[in-house]
Amino acid sequence: MNLPLVSPIPPPDQELLLKSCLFNDDLLKKAFYAWKNLVNFETDIYHHSFRQLPLLYFNLSKNGIDDPLMLRLKGIYRKSWSKNQLLFHKAAKIIKLLQDNEIPVIVIKGIALSILVYKNVAVRPMADIDILVPVSKAEAAFGLLNQSHWISIDPANDDYYLKNGKSLTMTDEDDTELDLHWYPFFECFDLMNENDFWDQAVPVVISGVKTLALCPADELLLTVVHGLMPNVEPPIRWIPDSMVILTSTDLTIDWTRFLDYAKKFHVVIQIIEGLKYLKETFNAPIPTHIYSEILQLKPSLTDKMVYKYGKRQGVFVYHPSHEKLAFLYTDFLKHHPTKNIFHRYVGFLKYMRNRIKGKPVFRIMIYYLSFFIKQNSRKWSGKLIAK
Amino acid sequence: MELSEKLKVNTPNVVHETIDGEAILLDLNTGNYFSLDGLGAVVWEFIDKHGNWVKALEIMKSANVGQEKSVTEVVTNFVEQLCAEKLLVPLNDESRDDISQEIASQLAAVAHSFASLRINKYSDMQDLLLLDPIHEVDEKGWPESRDITETESPEKE
Numbered sequence: 325m326n327l328p329l330v331s332p333i334p335p336p337d338q339e340l341l342l343k344s345c346l347f348n349d350d351l352l353k354k355a356f357y358a359w360k361n362l363v364n365f366e367t368d369i370y371h372h373s374f375r376q377l378p379l380l381y382f383n384l385s386k387n388g389i390d391d392p393l394m395l396r397l398k399g400i401y402r403k404s405w406s407k408n409q410l411l412f413h414k415a416a417k418i419i420k421l422l423q424d425n426e427i428p429v430i431v432i433k434g435i436a437l438s439i440l441v442y443k444n445v446a447v448r449p450m451a452d453i454d455i456l457v458p459v460s461k462a463e464a465a466f467g468l469l470n471q472s473h474w475i476s477i478d479p480a481n482d483d484y485y486l487k488n489g490k491s492l493t494m495t496d497e498d499d500t501e502l503d504l505h506w507y508p509f510f511e512c513f514d515l516m517n518e519n520d521f522w523d524q525a526v527p528v529v530i531s532g533v534k535t536l537a538l539c540p541a542d543e544l545l546l547t548v549v550h551g552l553m554p555n556v557e558p559p560i561r562w563i564p565d566s567m568v569i570l571t572s573t574d575l576t577i578d579w580t581r582f583l584d585y586a587k588k589f590h591v592v593i594q595i596i597e598g599l600k601y602l603k604e605t606f607n608a609p610i611p612t613h614i615y616s617e618i619l620q621l622k623p624s625l626t627d628k629m630v631y632k633y634g635k636r637q638g639v640f641v642y643h644p645s646h647e648k649l650a651f652l653y654t655d656f657l658k659h660h661p662t663k664n665i666f667h668r669y670v671g672f673l674k675y676m677r678n679r680i681k682g683k684p685v686f687r688i689m690i691y692y693l694s695f696f697i698k699q700n701s702r703k704w705s706g707k708l709i710a711k
Numbered sequence: 712m713e714l715s716e717k718l719k720v721n722t723p724n725v726v727h728e729t730i731d732g733e734a735i736l737l738d739l740n741t742g743n744y745f746s747l748d749g750l751g752a753v754v755w756e757f758i759d760k761h762g763n764w765v766k767a768l769e770i771m772k773s774a775n776v777g778q779e780k781s782v783t784e785v786v787t788n789f790v791e792q793l794c795a796e797k798l799l800v801p802l803n804d805e806s807r808d809d810i811s812q813e814i815a816s817q818l819a820a821v822a823h824s825f826a827s828l829r830i831n832k833y834s835d836m837q838d839l840l841l842l843d844p845i846h847e848v849d850e851k852g853w854p855e856s857r858d859i860t861e862t863e864s865p866e867k868e
Binding site for chain 2: 369395398400402405406407413445
């Protein structure tokens with residue numbers, strides 16, 4: 325199957341910016357001045373680059389670089405620090421509310437990375453608060469937050485997302501965004517045991533409130549999977565986030581767990597692509613034997629389907645038929661891993677019959693056919709052109 | 712205002728960080744943002760680490776012989792304002808009296824600029840957070856807006 329993978333490689337200007345954020349001494353100077361020559365600071369700094377500027381300031385300052393941009397970069401750092409502090413403060417209140425109602429909380433992404441990995445409040449700007457609660461407590465957590473004036477941004481589909489999603493986005497009266505997750509990433513949907521991710525969670529304190537964060541291996545997996553998610557514009561932040569996890573001397577990555585989870589949740593393509601890029605471009609300190617093992621991984625059909633269709637955007641019914649079928653086929657493969665082609669196709673028909681109980685069989689066949697044509701049209705058109 | 716000799720940062724309501732010689736402070740309850748430059752940042756760090764602002768005053772007076780009265784007035788006023796803003800609160804434990812030579816020397820080295828001791832206060836965080844820190848700020852960077860008439864000017868205290 326020839327799936328077009330979204331490249332995790334940022335364009336040259338962003339790569340230089342990231343090197344300026346992560347490298348030291350001469351390598352930093354070389355990257356920073358090359359970046360400055362390539363971009364116009366007044367006009368060329370868009371969202372994803374902008375979010376790296378506090379880290380750029382921090383790294384330039386640490387390396388004693390003096391530059392006319394420093395004062396404005398320092399201002400960006402101050403703003404990020406202030407905004408993040410306010411988000412931490414709000415997050416602490418949410419965590420306390422949930423804990424008081426016997427709902428444990430793991431902080432993920434920005435808050436966890438800032439405290440445990442970057443150990444700096446400013447360098448990783450956050451747009452929202454991301455928390456994880458146990459799958460079995462998702463509905464209760466959502467209800468509690470609702471009572472505390474956190475409102476879902478898509479209330480008509482709350483029930484749908486609670487049953488079929490990985491998270492819900494809520495906002496408060498100040499328009500602060502909260503992502504309430506019960507799966508760290510969508511690929512875990514239905515594959516996660518209750519204890520997964522929770523069993524190795526590590527303690528963390530947010531604005532005086534004790535809670536949990538993912539262990540380094542799980543946070544790295546989440547960062548890479550999220551970063552490598554199909555996107556029009558890849559969110560380059562996964563690169564510094566991963567690099568800082570990998571280079572932190574006080575964090576120990578359980579690589580066995582990392583690889584086991586990558587296989588279990590069918591995110592093998594993401595980790596191959598992601599870690600290969602980090603190793604080749606940023607000389608990421610991945611143990612040699614682990615890196616060799618990663619490069620030798622052979623993504624299965626399920627891994628490929630999950631990579632392309634594992635994360636669905638929005639509500640299922642609004643997707644075109646061929647995508648719906650791809651989502652269902654991916655779900656089927658996740659739960660019925662088999663290499664036998666006959667079992668894959670016949671099993672899928674049986675699976676579909678169970679999924680759409682009472683609906684006419686010809687409808688399944690139409691979906692199936694449209695999916696098959698869509699998947700193979702590129703191959704057929706290529707052959708026709710070749711002829 | 713009667714000032715306690717020993718003070719501490721009003722945590723967890725107040726968060727602070729010193730970056731490149733500037734202390735930035737945020738009151739999480741009010742959203743008020745403060746900045747202390749140069750000497751102000753050193754005095755803030757001295758109080759945060761050692762809790763005794765009177766000792767900071769003594770070091771500054773020793774570094775400004777002949778101007779003790781002015782130094783006392785300026786420093787007392789500065790600390791009073793920090794307390795009035797509830798950034799500092801009385802410290803009751805006795806544990807932080809030891810003064811490191813490093814911070815004492817640092818304070819003595821910049822004590823001559825006591826006349827510049829001041830607090831920059833920015834009180835509308837919601838507006839400040841909307842400010843584009845690349846295009847809408849002056850050469851000092853956020854939160855100093857480029858056109859002072861468009862956003863609230865800092866209250867120099």
